Amino acid sequence: MNPPDWSRHAIWWQVYPLGFVGAEQAVTDQPSAAHRLLDLVPWLDYVIGLGASGLALGPVFRSETHGYDTTDYFGVDPRLGTLEDFDTLVAEAHRRGLRILLDGVFNHVGRSFAPFQDVLRTGPASVSAPWFDLEWPEDVLEGDEPTYRDFEGHHHLVALNHGEPEVADFVVEVMQYWLERGADGWRLDAAYAVPSAFWADVTARVRASHPDAYFVGEYIHGDYAAEVGAGGLDSATQYELWKAVWSSLNDANFFELAAALERHNALLASFAPLTFVGNHDVTRIASKLQDPALVAHAVVLLLTLGGTPSIYYGDEQGYRGVKEDRVGGDDDVRPIFPASPADLSPVGAPLLALHQDLIGVRRRHSWLHRATTEVVHLTNEVLVYRVTAAPSDTTPEGPDHLLVALNVSAQEQAVDAAGEGTILAGQAGLGDGRVVLPPQAWAVLA
Template identity: 55%
Template sequence: MGWQENAIWWHVYPLGFCGAPIRDVDATPAPRIRRLLGWLDYAVELGASGLLLGPVSASRTHGYDVVDPFRIDPRLGDERDLDDLVVACRARGLRLVLDGVFSHVDAGHPDLLRTLGDGAADRDAGIFDIDWDAPGGPAPRVFEGHASLARLDHADPRTADHAVRVMTHWLDRGVDGWRLDAAYSIDPAFWARVLPRVRATHPDAWFLGEVIHGDYSAFVDSSGVDSVTQYELWKAIWSSLRDGNLFELDWALRRHNGFLQRFTPNTFVGNHDVTRIATTLGPDGAVTALAILMTVGGIPSIYAGDEQAFTGIKEHRLGGDDAIRPSFPDTPAGLAPWGRRVHRAHQDLIGLRRRHPWLATATTQTLSLAGTRYAYRAQAAHGGPFLDVAIDLDRAPAVTIADAAGEVLWPRS
């Protein structure tokens, strides 16, 4: 296995983490991304091997309404600040993956406005998905009903050229890969045209597609991405623990085994788009969810703050992401003490994962199953080493992890 499959990501939403104003029209430029420099040792001590960053490109508000993908958002700093982050990550052995938005742009993107003004003959018209016969005049087709987000035309070769240029630009500056935002919303054939061209100059780069639903394996096969976001398992972990229905988790792990035969999914129990796991399950439940995450196959990511039992509810309204994308202190010294127990559990369970790297591609076998009790074996391929995991929800969420000799590895005595 290469570095990609052995990665354990600390997932950070930079605009929120660094305290950048999200909806202020006249936001003051500042090198806020440098706040991350004070957290890199914390990431290493947590056990992470890399940073999975949210969007850092120049945008209008939340980062996914990009106006210039070749420029760092002024609210975060400039290219020199990102270069310094790359260097600091390298010095600690941390990889760095950026969040690429290639499905849409901000509806006020200057090139789009010029295209709409100049008409179909404009040289950039092919990049944007425009309805030239719309009532009232030409109008961009929007992303999933969001009037502020204008779709790109992924059937036009110029859009593929654009994506290749953007990805290569930042890979040349030292980043290690890309999370492809809303990859599910784009024909996989687009990625199949783009990614081989990027890999030609950066063969070691890693590409993670955001895929919420659908046929994960078919998407990987047809698009050429290395991995996709395993939302099926995410949902099964939290809802099976919350509802005391471990049959759901068993079903999801059986499905997960099938995915692992084709690719290594990105696994998680929290990210920048969902309610915090500690809100859903409480601190004990969040640790149980983490124990599952760390003992099944996949490339796990920990959403920054989950390791401190941060809480927050995702709401479907303007500002509904604010609670799950908070500002962090300048350094870890500013963290509240009440998260220490959950943080220690994260260090221990991530450490267990790193001492058993074969878990990245391990499949699971059911040992016993009842509504509130479940035991499975996570085993390396071809009858290799294994760990036995037992979950008990009868009184409070609890999990025990033992090795082949029966020695209990978790919880620590």
């Protein structure tokens, strides 16, 4: 795998556009406000100020409801605006040096997707029938509907037949269309539900015309490295690390995180995972953690470990939100945002500053993208790890490295500074070769 060079420096600010702009719950050709996609433009300088280098957009294509039930892959959802609005957003982002990552839902479609509607109208003879996995009644009558494979029991999400060559041709066409309009890459929704051979075929064909494109697959469990390699992808979502971060902080059990870091190292030997502590599908980190004081520790982990970090809009401001397993259960974690950064509450300023400081550290040590981790001190409540540059990033003077120390206990902790003599970030002190961490404190040393 040979990911594009620009991805080595990528830090994403992920936005769920339909929620961000306060769009209607269901598609309408007469939304209450027009050109809402342009509401993101005033936030692009905020993204730069945060230190991120790209905007990772949730679904922007026409859909029935939440964006993941796509019905027109070549049109912008009218609740968001027009193709011209998309072009303006991309142009403004690129003018600032920001990349654009699109969210492609290619495992399933909404029932209003034109080829599926043709199946419902025409029956088994529909030219689109091979696009889906269908079973018809033995004696088909006009108006009969087939049973079909859906996505994880959601009847309104019709699964595509990825063994059908026309489906692959269609996905290639969609990807190329939006890359030619200025997108820089694709997040592949529910990539785990699609055969790797399908991704390998599609990405190879798209790269032939867009060699600088970036592809990250959504994988929740399984052999990430094997899936990335077999699918010709550049990255995969690192859900295992996400779980270990919040779980170990809640339980004061850094042994769980240490085990996850070993797995993370193994992945980094193959690719740079997409790392996160929040996204559009999970409870926000500020709500997931039982102790608000430990949100900073989660951010430290995100921004000092190897991988490609993604920051979910609002997490950098301390937004709260709980995902619930019900209809509308995602709404709380996909909120409307203010009209401009000036309208943000000052309550979030300290956490924003923390993100900026740590992103600054990461920018000055870009080798963290593929850095591996060595645990040098481990108890339930104290973790010290060294992050070291990959061999490909090693200089003649030797590999670069940083030391990160985390204390979640209610007591001051003093641990070996492992030869490091400068505190780059955090609240610790140094003396007699030891780093002194106040209660629930952390530090990054060099």
